Amino acid sequence: MASTPISIELPDIPAPPPLPSLRQELRIEPGAPLITGAPSWNLFDPVRHAFFQLGRAEFTVLSRWASGKMDGIGEELAAHGLTGEEADEAFNAVIEFASSNALTVEPIGQEAVAAYTAQRAAGKKAAWKWLLDNYLFIRLPLVKPARFLERTIDRVRPLWSIYSLIFFAVLALSSLFLVSRQWDAFLASFLYFFSWQGLAAYGLGLIFVKILHELGHAYTATRYGCRVPSMGVSFLVMMPVLYTDTTSAWRLKSRKQRLAIDCAGVATELMIASIATMAWVLLPDGTLRSVAFVLATTSWIMSLAVNLNPFMRFDGYYVLSDLLNVPNLQPRAFALGRWKLREVLFSLGDPVPEMAPRRLHRGMILYAYGTWIYRLFLFTGIAILVYNVFFQPLGLILAVVEMAVFVFRPIVAELKIWYEMRTRIFSGRRGKAWVWILGGLVLAAILPLDRSVSGYAVLTPVGASPIIAGEAARVEQVFVSNGARVSAGDPLIELTAPEITAQAAATKVRIAQLQLQFGRAVADDRDLSNRSVIERELARERNKLAGLEKRADKLILRAPVSGVVSGVAPDVHSGRWLEGSEVIAHVITPQNYDLQAFVREDDVWRLEQGAGGTFVAADAGGPSREAKLLEISTSAIERLDQPILASSNGGPIATDKDGDLLKPREAYYRVRLIAEQGEIGDEDYQIQLVPGSVQISTKGRSFAGWALGEVARMVRRVI
Known part of the structure; x- marks a missing residue:
């Protein structure tokens, strides 16, 4: 029995359209070796005066394209290690490169002109x-x-x-x-x-x-x-x-x-x-x-x-x-930097964008990260410069545009790529971990975790009495030391003033002379006429002596109130001379403490009278006190009356000197608190003026709320 042949009709596969010719003025010249040591070529476009670096695959395709001999290009690519899909991808990449960079000559005709015009219009940026x-x-x-x-x-x-x-x-x-x-x-x-x-x-x-x-x-x-x-x-x-x-x-x-x-x-x-x-x-x-x-x-x-x-x-x-x-160092380093960032964060296992020696590979990644950090600070600084140089609101608009274009746009572009890769990212262990981390950060941003306002403060005993000599004198004896309990009137320090002693001795001699003259005036008629004059001069000298004795008595410094001695410096000892205006010591009543604090303008609106707070001394060994808010000033201070907090004296508040006044550079509001009452230990008896900080309890505020408030305040200032 004869068999009947079976015919199979294959579908017609359309032949690919012919490639347009390359522009004749283009030139391919030998270039410097690539970073891998492989040879390279430069494609020179004299019309735009532009250069493109080519590898072996690109050179092979373009050289055959220019000569019109495309037959056998697959074998030549295979000879260089590119076969199958790799060869097709390399060929298609060159075609796309030539088309996107206008390296081809379009066929003559209205349709070609329209297509070329549309291509240019699509590539042209809007104004x-x-x-x-x-x-x-x-x-x-x-x-x-x-x-x-x-x-x-x-x-x-x-x-x-x-x-x-x-x-x-x-x-x-x-x-x-x-x-x-x-x-x-x-x-x-x-x-x-x-x-x-x-x-x-x-x-x-x-x-x-x-x-x-x-x-x-x-x-x-x-x-x-x-x-x-x-x-x-x-x-x-x-x-x-x-x-x-x-x-x-x-x-x-x-x-x-x-x-x-x-x-x-x-x-x-x-x-x-x-x-x-x-x-x-x-x-x-x-x-x-x-x-x-x-x-x-x-x-x-x-x-x-x-x-x-x-x-x-x-x-x-x-x-x-x-x-x-490495030609085009920045874009190539940036590509490696983005790849490394994704691998560190998500461990995707993507291939390296380009092969390079290990040392150079690391250097390019570090260069990319260094450039990003540098540009972040640079463009932020430029935005601040533009904001301050231009009139408002133009300065604010230009600053926002600057940050949006040069800082946030690259970040958003990378986030878009992450969004497109979300399936791969979230399927891995690291991706799932980042979901929890980001969720925690978002939760922390919206929760009202900020429940206090901080301020710079000075703790002062309410009953502090300064001990001052009042005039130049020499220390003869010190009867007390820091921390000693004294009663009102107890002697603290004995001083002597040689000038007072000398004047008192001279006054006593003069009084004796006047008393002798007064006695002779009673018996001698010649002195009788001077009796009234002698009496007045004698009374004046006696008053002078009484004043000198009072001054000498005041040189025995006594406690004005009952309390605890504080602030006696170690160099106050027998034989030291004092100018008279300096404070030698204090006698304090440590049961009551006043707390003056200075709060920034952005935080003062959150405070409420009666709120509790905690004072912590700047010195690690200093005291801490619970306190209660009593008063809030209604306007910012014009001068700082606590020099110990001024930056010129090593304090935390930045100030400028205007004569003898200290003017804060920022707006601060004064608030007054009363510290916790009660007996304290001997270690706190040394307290006079203690700088530190105070944390005052307030209603909770989230980080997101704070950020939105800052933006709103900045916009209000401009408008």
Whole structure:
């Protein structure tokens, strides 16, 4: 029996559409090796003056694409270790890269033009988005210096010689040594900046130095055959900053040449600094010496403090990038940093974004975290600057935009990625642990855990009586010590004043003489006429003697009230001289204590009369007391009447001196409490003025409520 063949109809698989041609002006050039040591190539787009670094797979696809020979590309990718899905992914990635960067030539026709226009419109940012991203950083090209640089480069070529390097190195070291010999005079020159003439000179010097800085980059790039298409000015936080476009330096295979271009600006400023510093040493006082000082300080400070900063895209960043041989260091380091953060937090097991030596891998991750921390402080500082410089409410709006765009937007973008990965995150053990941790943090934020208000306080015995000599005297004997119980009238310290003793002795002699004259006046008619005069003078001398005796009696210092002796300094001993105005000791009645506290304006509204509190001394060995709130002032204090709490005396309240007055820098309200009554131990008898802090009980407040209140108060101040 003959068998009938079975025919199977296969579905028609449409052929892929032909790839559009690459633009003919694109060039592929050999580049520096990758961080793994593999070869690389640079794709140069002369229209946009942009460079793209290519690996082996990208080079293979683009080179065959440009030649139109796409047959056999799979075999060539396989020869380089890419097969199956990996080869397809690499091929599709190159196609997407070429399309997104407009590297292809669209077919001629209305549909193609419309598609290309739509593509450009889709990629173009809206005006408000552009302003959000660029209102603090705007770049304006001013000149195209390529021809000028090529014509004049021979005039500066000697600066790259070894002799020039030795000369400026010796000049810099010599000038710094000579300045160190006149360091006080050099520092005193800074006072010149505190005038409009000094500020103008500094501004002109800065412009001059920065122009030469950028020319240093431009000439060095030109020396190595790199074209400089533009130079101009960038506005960073409304401050003009010059720039030079040296993008073509990525064409150079030599890392040393790229480093030379990166360091050329700093090297130029250091040359200027060495010349200007030596000029300051040699020139006499006058205008030229001031100009030299401006150029020297501007160059040294700007070179070391600003240009070498690797966390912003200044010279230091590009130097670090070339030293590590990692182009586009920041985005690549950020990708590694985000990957490491997710692995530490959630242990997802995702592959590393790019392979690199272990040491470099760790360094890039640390660099990413360091840059994020630096930018957090930098952009927060810029937001505060914008808030204070611009008029309100514009300053507040710009500050909020600054924080939203440069601080919160990257955080929100990462959180969106976490949300998309939520299934994987919450399926792991660490993800589940984070659910509990975040839940606990949210609960802690909404619970009214803050149930007290703190303030700076001074504890004072209500019945404290100061012991003061009243006049200059010498200590003869001390009868008591700190902690001794005394009754009213008990002698404490005996003092003597030689001046009083001498005056009393002279007065007694004078009284004796007058009494003798008065006795003769009764028997002698010649003295009888002077009797009334002698009587008046005798009465005056007796009154004077009585006053001196009272003063001498007061030099025996006695307890004015019954209580406990406190505050007798160890240096109050026999033979010491006292000025008379200082407090030698106190006699206190320790059953009652007054507590003066100072509370910030943001917290005083939470206080209620009758609330309880606890005083804790600043000294760890000092007393603590339970207290009750009695009074709350209705207005902020204008001066601080407790100097022991002032910052100028080592206290916690920041103050400024206005003559003899201490004015707080912040708004503080005075509140008065009465400390707990009752007998106390001997260890507390030393108390006179005890600084510390007080915690006053209030109604509970949550952290979320506090944050919303702070934001509301800030908005009210602005509006």
